[in-house]
Amino acid sequence: MSPLRVTRTLPEDATDAALRADVLNGLTATPKTLPPKWFYDARGSELFEEITELPEYYPTRAEREILLARSGEIAAASGARTLVELGSGSSEKTRLLIDALTGLEVYVPVDVSESALTQAGQVLIEERPWLTVHALIADFTGRMELPETPGPRLLAFLGGTIGNLLPAERARFLASIRRLLAPGDTLLLGTDLVKDEEVLVRAYDDAAGVTAEFNKNVLAVVDRELDADFNPDSFDHVALWDADNEWIEMRLRSRVAQTVKVPALDLAVDFAAGEELRTEVSAKFRRAGVTAELAATGLELTNWWTDSQGRFALSLSMAR
Ligand SMILES: C[S@@+](CC[C@H](N)C(=O)[O-])C[C@H]1O[C@@H](n2cnc3c(N)ncnc32)[C@H](O)[C@@H]1O
Numbered sequence: 001m002s003p004l005r006v007t008r009t010l011p012e013d014a015t016d017a018a019l020r021a022d023v024l025n026g027l028t029a030t031p032k033t034l035p036p037k038w039f040y041d042a043r044g045s046e047l048f049e050e051i052t053e054l055p056e057y058y059p060t061r062a063e064r065e066i067l068l069a070r071s072g073e074i075a076a077a078s079g080a081r082t083l084v085e086l087g088s089g090s091s092e093k094t095r096l097l098i099d100a101l102t103g104l105e106v107y108v109p110v111d112v113s114e115s116a117l118t119q120a121g122q123v124l125i126e127e128r129p130w131l132t133v134h135a136l137i138a139d140f141t142g143r144m145e146l147p148e149t150p151g152p153r154l155l156a157f158l159g160g161t162i163g164n165l166l167p168a169e170r171a172r173f174l175a176s177i178r179r180l181l182a183p184g185d186t187l188l189l190g191t192d193l194v195k196d197e198e199v200l201v202r203a204y205d206d207a208a209g210v211t212a213e214f215n216k217n218v219l220a221v222v223d224r225e226l227d228a229d230f231n232p233d234s235f236d237h238v239a240l241w242d243a244d245n246e247w248i249e250m251r252l253r254s255r256v257a258q259t260v261k262v263p264a265l266d267l268a269v270d271f272a273a274g275e276e277l278r279t280e281v282s283a284k285f286r287r288a289g290v291t292a293e294l295a296a297t298g299l300e301l302t303n304w305w306t307d308s309q310g311r312f313a314l315s316l317s318m319a320r
Pocket of ligand 1: 040052087088091110116138140159161
């Protein structure tokens with residue numbers, strides 16, 4: 001068994017600087033926003049895993065159903081010796097893929113959550129001693145430097161996480177990952193699909209309140225890292241469907257008029273009663289749109305699989 005390798009591609013102070021810049025820009029913008037990557041400290045990653053088990057949160061089960069049925073086909077089409085996974089989290093569903101890829105030598109999980117990466121990586125090398133796991137602590141929206149590993153490469157981006165990027169960010173992101181692929185390498189992309197509004201909203205506003213706690217966790221991160229005085233109890237969790245943009249938005253609505261101090265930024269932020277802070281968009285997709293966005297970056301969609309209820313899609317595309 002080779003030991004788990006963990007590489008931080010950004011120095012600690014770069015993460016700190018990125019959080020400061022995002023909080024300063026986001027809380028002084030109109031409307032106020034915070035990027036979703038800051039949900040995922042150790043507690044946020046744990047809460048996300050709880051979300052994946054909720055009865056209302058269908059995407060994880062739907063994507064697992066597709067992987068159970070199709071991992072063999074994906075493995076045969078990609079012939080990958082290296083699997084790179086962006087936003088890998090617990091790598092739970094990825095095990096299906098890893099076990100189907102008969103020629104696989106190296107798994108490179110990439111995530112901002114160090115706790116999720118090290119926990120998942122440790123379990124993987126214990127269970128599969130033949131596999132080299134080289135975990136990267138990195139922001140997939142930034143410039144990623146992947147380790148030198150044998151090709152062909154399969155790049156997986158599961159969970160519908162691509163929907164958290166706004167359309168312009170998504171185009172930049174797809175162009176940047178295209179540069180990580182050589183001709184013949186493949187991309188496996190998980191996309192949640194447009195469906196009934198009620199089903200979508202319930203997936204982001206569960207009865208047990210776990211998604212609400214996850215949403216408010218971003219305030220706890222800003223409090224801890226930047227010494228701010230957000231009181232999460234003075235905000236309500238909001239999930240709504242934007243039919244024009246075809247995305248779910250998660251917001252935090254201030255229950256009262258209040259001023260939040262962020263001493264590390266020398267900032268005082270006024271919230272009116274009822275004012276909302278956007279914390280996440282989760283875009284939902286259609287086949288034609290995914291095919292066109294991939295084609296625009298030089299990736300040809302070769303396979304499109306959905307779960308039996310047509311809720312979620314996995315697509316495989318090839319770099320030419
Ligand atoms: C919605 S979860 C999906 C996790 C897993 N892939 C799944 O399908 O269950 C998003 C994952 O992406 C990670 N993440 C979010 N934004 C990121 C970013 N900008 N760079 C790297 N990882 C990020 C989070 O830490 C989390 O593990």
